[in-house]
Amino acid sequence: MAETKYWLMKSEPDEFGIDDLASRENQTTYWEGIRNYQARNFMRDDMKPGHKVFFYHSRANPLAIVGTMEVASEPYPDPSQFDPSSKYFDEKATEEKPRWFLVDVRLIRKFEKPVLRDDMKDVDELAEMLLLKKGSRLSIQPVTAQEWRKVHEMAGEKP
């Protein structure tokens, strides 16, 4: 049996929050605008359809994991890099040599009770989470199966 992989993706709710995802057709969107190589590499090389993803609200009040998604496509070039009118336009990217890749994600569920960053800090099982490390700003990060379970437990949800 293939091992399920878990991830966490950040978004600022002022830009795109979980309610925006919920209102999209099929509750699916392309995760555009990632312009960090490490985060891109995760999407391009490691994410597979069916992988599970936490949706995290950054630069928000409250800071929290607000729900779950699943990867819903193979990686493909981020269209916004070719669009001069997009704020994510990258003049050094070409159709032949795209720089930026993304995947589609589909909402699994919005937590009735978001799991607050402040509460996660107090939990031993989450002490090693990248998200909680000082100075960590990676907007897409791997999550362990244990962390996946623990956060669901805190949310009062079945993993």
Added chain:
DNA sequence: GCCAACGTTGGC
């Protein structure tokens, strides 16, 4: 290929 200057992220 070093590293100073600049730009960005994101908690606080």
Added chain:
DNA sequence: GCCAACGTTGGC
């Protein structure tokens, strides 16, 4: 809104 911690860029 501030600013520390990072990442990237580009002159040399």
